[in-house]
Amino acid sequence: MTETQWLDEREAGLWESYRETYRELMRALESRLITNSGLSGADYALLHPLSVAEDGVLRTRDLGRSVGWERSRLSHQVSRMEKRGLVTREDCPSDARGSMVRITPLGRKAIEAAAPDHVTAVRTFFFDHLTPAExxxxxxLLTRIxxxxxxTCTTSDCDE
Structure with a gap:
């Protein structure tokens, strides 16, 4: 067994700063998204890949992978969005065990209305504070990490 190499003061400070920045950035973006569009961050996270997918449809497992969610979380969120008319579920034509998620016209209208302000918020809260070199x-750095x-994909998470 190897001895734990604890973070030094500098590393601990950076790690805490990263965690706080991420948490507060996500909170600010979520709050603005809900206030200005009525969509949650989870709604937006699923509507975005669907809105750019061919024919507005993705296999459920591919949608889950694109947002990094486990099957259970994805299923619950899709169910909530179905009830609001933002998406529909369909059978997978190439695999009877699979399913598809399709953006509805209402879902497309919602993401198209929310996107301009969301991008403005990302720019305001994040990019406006960085130089092009930064x-x-x-x-x-993030790519390297x-x-x-x-x-983290296990067989059960990766399968339909």
Whole structure:
């Protein structure tokens, strides 16, 4: 067994700063999204990939992968959105065990109405505080971190 290599003061400060920044940024974006569009962050997270998908439809497992959610969370959110008329579920034509999620005209209207203000919020809360060189540097750093993370997809999470 190896000895734990605790974070030093500098590392702990950076880690806490990252966690606080992420938490507060997501809170601010969620609050503005709900106030200005009536969509939750979860609604937006699912509507966006559907809105850019061919024919506005994705296989359920692919939608889940695109947002990094487990099957249970995705299923509950899709059910809530179905009740509000934002999406519909369909059988998968190529696999009887699979299912598809399709954006409805109401869902498309909602995401198209919400997107301009959401992008403005992302720019205001995030990008406006960075120089172009810092955007490039942060992109490089985050990509490096992401490429070294373990995959968390288990067989049950990856399957329909």
């Amino acid at each position: 955007v490039d540097q942060l992109t490089t 992401t490429t070294h993370l373990p995959t």
